Amino acid sequence: MRAELTVEATDGAARVGRLRLARGTVATPLFMPVATRGTVRAVPTHDVEAIGDAAGPVPPVEVLLANTYHLMLRPGADAVAALGGLHRWCGWDRPMLTDSGGYQVFSLEPKVTDEGAAFRSTYDGSAHLLTPELAVEIQEQLGADVQMVLDVCPPLPSSDHVVRAAVERTAAWAARALAARRRVEDQSLFGIVQGGVDVSLRREAAERTVELGFDGYALGGLSVGERRDEMLPAIDAAVALLPTDQPRYLMGVGDPLSIIEAVSRGIDMFDCVLPTRLARHGTLLTDAGRLNITRAEFIRSEEPISATCPCPTCARYPRGYLRHLVSVDEQSAATLCSLHNLTWMSGYIGRIRAAVRSGTLRALRDDVAEVWSGSDPGGARV
Amino acid sequence: MRAELTVEATDGAARVGRLRLARGTVATPLFMPVATRGTVRAVPTHDVEAIGDAAGPVPPVEVLLANTYHLMLRPGADAVAALGGLHRWCGWDRPMLTDSGGYQVFSLEPKVTDEGAAFRSTYDGSAHLLTPELAVEIQEQLGADVQMVLDVCPPLPSSDHVVRAAVERTAAWAARALAARRRVEDQSLFGIVQGGVDVSLRREAAERTVELGFDGYALGGLSVGERRDEMLPAIDAAVALLPTDQPRYLMGVGDPLSIIEAVSRGIDMFDCVLPTRLARHGTLLTDAGRLNITRAEFIRSEEPISATCPCPTCARYPRGYLRHLVSVDEQSAATLCSLHNLTWMSGYIGRIRAAVRSGTLRALRDDVAEVWSGSDPGGARV
Numbered sequence: 001m002r003a004e005l006t007v008e009a010t011d012g013a014a015r016v017g018r019l020r021l022a023r024g025t026v027a028t029p030l031f032m033p034v035a036t037r038g039t040v041r042a043v044p045t046h047d048v049e050a051i052g053d054a055a056g057p058v059p060p061v062e063v064l065l066a067n068t069y070h071l072m073l074r075p076g077a078d079a080v081a082a083l084g085g086l087h088r089w090c091g092w093d094r095p096m097l098t099d100s101g102g103y104q105v106f107s108l109e110p111k112v113t114d115e116g117a118a119f120r121s122t123y124d125g126s127a128h129l130l131t132p133e134l135a136v137e138i139q140e141q142l143g144a145d146v147q148m149v150l151d152v153c154p155p156l157p158s159s160d161h162v163v164r165a166a167v168e169r170t171a172a173w174a175a176r177a178l179a180a181r182r183r184v185e186d187q188s189l190f191g192i193v194q195g196g197v198d199v200s201l202r203r204e205a206a207e208r209t210v211e212l213g214f215d216g217y218a219l220g221g222l223s224v225g226e227r228r229d230e231m232l233p234a235i236d237a238a239v240a241l242l243p244t245d246q247p248r249y250l251m252g253v254g255d256p257l258s259i260i261e262a263v264s265r266g267i268d269m270f271d272c273v274l275p276t277r278l279a280r281h282g283t284l285l286t287d288a289g290r291l292n293i294t295r296a297e298f299i300r301s302e303e304p305i306s307a308t309c310p311c312p313t314c315a316r317y318p319r320g321y322l323r324h325l326v327s328v329d330e331q332s333a334a335t336l337c338s339l340h341n342l343t344w345m346s347g348y349i350g351r352i353r354a355a356v357r358s359g360t361l362r363a364l365r366d367d368v369a370e371v372w373s374g375s376d377p378g379g380a381r382v
Numbered sequence: 383m384r385a386e387l388t389v390e391a392t393d394g395a396a397r398v399g400r401l402r403l404a405r406g407t408v409a410t411p412l413f414m415p416v417a418t419r420g421t422v423r424a425v426p427t428h429d430v431e432a433i434g435d436a437a438g439p440v441p442p443v444e445v446l447l448a449n450t451y452h453l454m455l456r457p458g459a460d461a462v463a464a465l466g467g468l469h470r471w472c473g474w475d476r477p478m479l480t481d482s483g484g485y486q487v488f489s490l491e492p493k494v495t496d497e498g499a500a501f502r503s504t505y506d507g508s509a510h511l512l513t514p515e516l517a518v519e520i521q522e523q524l525g526a527d528v529q530m531v532l533d534v535c536p537p538l539p540s541s542d543h544v545v546r547a548a549v550e551r552t553a554a555w556a557a558r559a560l561a562a563r564r565r566v567e568d569q570s571l572f573g574i575v576q577g578g579v580d581v582s583l584r585r586e587a588a589e590r591t592v593e594l595g596f597d598g599y600a601l602g603g604l605s606v607g608e609r610r611d612e613m614l615p616a617i618d619a620a621v622a623l624l625p626t627d628q629p630r631y632l633m634g635v636g637d638p639l640s641i642i643e644a645v646s647r648g649i650d651m652f653d654c655v656l657p658t659r660l661a662r663h664g665t666l667l668t669d670a671g672r673l674n675i676t677r678a679e680f681i682r683s684e685e686p687i688s689a690t691c692p693c694p695t696c697a698r699y700p701r702g703y704l705r706h707l708v709s710v711d712e713q714s715a716a717t718l719c720s721l722h723n724l725t726w727m728s729g730y731i732g733r734i735r736a737a738v739r740s741g742t743l744r745a746l747r748d749d750v751a752e753v754w755s756g757s758d759p760g761g762a763r764v
Contacts, residue, residue: 038706042713046694075681075706082682083702091698123710299457300464312428316473320465324420324457328505331424331713 003146003188003216005247005268011361013239013266016353019247021095021145022186023087026062028247029263031254031349032097032271033342036067037074038090041276042334043342045091051311051343058310058347063145064092065271068138069101073121073128077141085143097146097271100135100192103220103252106153114172116150132173133180140183148218149177151192156226163196166221167205170194174212188215190249196221197230199237206241217242218249219267223258232261239266256285256348257372260365263352275345279337282326285344289371293337298323311343312336385528385570385598387629387650393743395621395648398735401629403477403527404568405469408444410629411645411738413636413731414479414653415724418449419456420472423658424716425724427473433693433725440692440729445527446474447653450520451483455503455510459523467525479528479653482517482574485602485634488535496554498532514555515562522565530600531559533574538608545578548603549587552576556594570597572631578603579612581619588623599624600631601649605640614643621648638667638730639754642747645734657727661719664708667726671753675719680705693725694718 005028007017019028033040033048040048045064052060066086071077083089086096102117110119116131132150139147150173152166174191181189191214195202209217219238222231235250242248247268253259254272262270275285284291284305291305301319313322313336325333355364387410389399399410415422415430422430427446434442448468453459465471468478484499492501498513514532521529532555534548556573563571573596577584591599601620604613617632624630629650635641636654644652657667666673666687673687683701695704695718707715737746 037710037712038703039712039714042717044694044714044718046698070710074710075702079681079702079706083684083700088684089700089703091703299461302465302470312426316428318465318471320457320461321420321471321473324461328419328452328456330419330421331716332421332426334713335424335717336426 001184001186001188001215003190003247005245007244009357011356011359012264014263014356014361015266015268016356017268019268021063021188023093023095023145024062026095027059027353028268029349029352030063030269031259031345032063032065032269033061033276034067034271034273035064035090035092036273037070038066038086040064040338040342042280042331043276043338047335047339048342049092049094051339052346053310056310057350058343059350059353061094061342061346063095063097065097065099066090066142066144067099067101067104068135068142069099069104071098071142072101072138073123077138081141081143087143095146096144098139098142098144098148099251100139100148100150101130102135102151103153105130112152112169114169132176136177136180136189140181140187143183143187145186146188146190146216148190149174149192149214151194151220153194153221153224154196156196156221156224158196160198163194163198163201166194166196167201170205171208171212174209174214178212178214190214190216190218192218192220192251193238194221195234195238197226197234199233202234202237203241206238210241210243216247216249218251220251222250223253228258228261231258232265235262235265235267254345255372256368259348260352260361260368263356264361264365275341276338279341280334282323282333282337284337285341287371293319293323294326295323305340306344309340309343309347311340313340383566383568383570383597385572385629387627389626391739393738393741394646396645396738396743397648397650398738399650401650403445403570405475405477405527406444408477409441409735410650411731411734412445412651413641413727414445414447414651415443415658416449416653416655417446417472417474418655419452420448420468422446422720422724424662424713425658425720429717429721430724431474431476433721434728435692438692439732440725441732441735443476443724443728445477445479447479447481448472448524448526449481449483449486450517450524451481451486451512453480453524454483454520455505459520463523463525469525477528478526480521480524480526480530481633482521482530482532483512484517484533485535487512494534494551496551514558518559518562518571522563522569525565525569527568528570528572528598530572531556531574531596533576533602535576535603535606536578538578538603538606540578542580545576545580545583548576548578549583552587553590553594556591556596560594560596572596572598572600574600574602574633575620576603577616577620579608579616581615584616584619585623588620592623592625598629598631600633602633604632605635610640610643613640614647617644617647617649636727637754639750641730642734642743642750645738646743646747657723658720661723662716664705664715664719666719667723669753675701675705676708677705687722688726691722691725691729693722695722
């Protein structure tokens with residue numbers, strides 16, 4: 001199923017629009033919280049669903065991301081399929097996307113051949129071979145609205161040879177994924193453009209991926225150790241060659257400055273563990289930057305994290321209480337801080353959409369850079 | 383402030399009624415979820431507040447219990463007081479009760495003298511002396527609706543000498559707590575009856591505690607290793623001597639059979655970590671008994687835990703999904719299972735109240751015994 005993007009407004013290369021997926025049409029640009037093993041860490045699905053309000057300044061979360069690597073091992077894609085697929089299994093009836101598992105498998109230093117990547121399970125040490133065909137088969141069993149091709153994702157910096165080889169193998173695997181897919185009526189398959197930070201390789205990879213023809217296009221292999229000023233030209237190089245009426249997804253990037261820079265370059269979709277991972281360490285996202293709630297000064301603070309935030313945490317709990325929960329390692333700290341960070345991220349995406357519509361994205365980008373330029377592009381898919 | 387109990391119906395020694403506390407009047411019998419360090423473990427306060435419905439079969443949770451021992455060490459009672467007291471600090475505006483900390487301190491094998499109990503903090507090893515006066519002072523800073531006297535709580539079995547000494551020292555400390563208290567306008571102070579499973583000592587302890595005169599009465603030192611058939615006569619012995627127009631609180635007891643046996647003997651209040659502790663291990667409370675969600679047979683189960691339960695977990699998530707979350711140790715498993723168990727416990731209390739009103743408590747007790755007689759009295763305050 002082709003993921004149609006209807007552009008409603010633009011500001012330079014940035015665009016806001018509506019993306020049609022199997023389970024519904026969602027607003028872009030969008031940020032997907034990461035539900036690696038079928039749940040956003042520390043936040044039950046129904047609480048993610050309750051974030052935001054289509055009529056207010058904080059839009060709802062419309063797409064969740066789950067991870068093929070983890071779900072193929074636990075509980076197994078067949079178990080998820082037996083319960084009616086990913087949506088019914090985890091209680092989320094809005095669109096979902098599954099990562100192919102390539103990123104996780106490559107972090108395990110697998111034995112890679114043309115056939116696929118052989119690795120050992122982090123759960124029980126059992127041996128597995130993930131091939132482009134198997135990644136498709138598993139993701140068709142999981143049944144997300146969007147599945148991703150299995151790609152080769154080298155760390156950065158890597159030698160030219162390694163990055164070039166990743167582009168070649170990713171292209172070969174992409175063709176095999178296309179040939180293997182069966183579920184076309186209610187599932188989209190996205191190709192992944194590799195190429196490191198070499199703009200000519202990115203261009204070549206983009207051309208070859210578009211030539212194969214996918215329902216949407218992702219940029220992979222970024223936010224893996226490089227500087228932001230190395231990442232952005234690679235995005236520019238690829239985006240210039242991608243179709244305008246299909247979505248462009250920058251995988252694993254979620255720091256606020258990189259998001260707005262990427263939107264400014266025409267990216268529509270993001271995912272990142274950053275909001276929830278930071279939350280588990282008591283680091284909160286605010287309009288004034290990161291706030292470390294564990295600082296001693298907050299012990300007696302009656303203030304909420306943010307007086308204007310509509311999240312359940314800011315509605316009720318003083319900083320002093322949240323600091324305590326984080327300090328004594330109470331599990332509800334992770335839930336409350338994650339709810340805030342996901343809400344902040346949704347509100348941030350809402351501000352970006354509004355800025356594109358009003359032609360003020362550059363001004364917002366400058367404000368954001370002032371607050372966030374100190375932080376690294378962060379990210380990492382988990 | 384005297385905790386007035388208005389009895390509305392009785393069935394034998396059992397009674398249902400309305401208990402007037404500083405923050406409001408609540409229905410009895412009641413079960414208090416344990417929010418040891420200011421939060422029910424894995425369940426944010428606003429989620430506990432959302433449990434049940436005054437008009438439906440599952441009544442809401444009306445009283446939360448927090449722990450003096452933990453809060454005096456982290457974040458310190460002065461920090462809680464600086465934020466306006468326990469209720470505002472943890473976001474709960476219904477009544478609360480604070481345990482005195484005696485149970486926890488005695489589990490640390492403190493050096494006990496007539497003055498108090500000297501112990502080392504489990505957080506940082508620092509030395510502390512908890513006296514009856516300090517327990518009052520701390521609890522007045524915390525500002526719960528109900529505070530408890532510092533008592534001496536021996537394990538069972540203990541020698542007659544140890545149990546007798548605990549009764550004597552508890553009585554002496556109770557008198558000092560009464561003399562030390564200042565906050566009488568919006569806080570009740572409950573005495574604690576010790577005496578192990580020796581009915582004559584229980585009687586003596588009850589008489590002496592009532593003679594001192596408290597706003598309500600608790601039975602302590604039960605559910606600490608003895609059998610249920612040893613515990614129940616001790617309850618009978620004490621309850622017979624307690625005022626009828628004040629609440630009777632059986633500390634730390636929370637297994638379903640012990641609760642209904644104790645209600646049948648005239649107990650009004652309970653607290654226990656059982657629902658949330660079991661939940662964290664994937665053990666769910668159901669009308670048919672305990673259900674261990676980690677069993678392999680549930681991997682592909684589409685059923686909810688209970689088709690009739692109104693909790694958010696049963697409304698949305700299949701057993702197969704919950705089993706997965708528990709198996710891979712996702713934090714949201716604890717939240718979802720705890721929400722169910724707390725809802726089940728609230729519904730169980732609702733059934734007990736209805737049975738007292740309709741004079742059918744004995745029949746309900748027999749049904750409950752059939753399902754739950756295999757389980758131990760469980761409990762433990764944490």
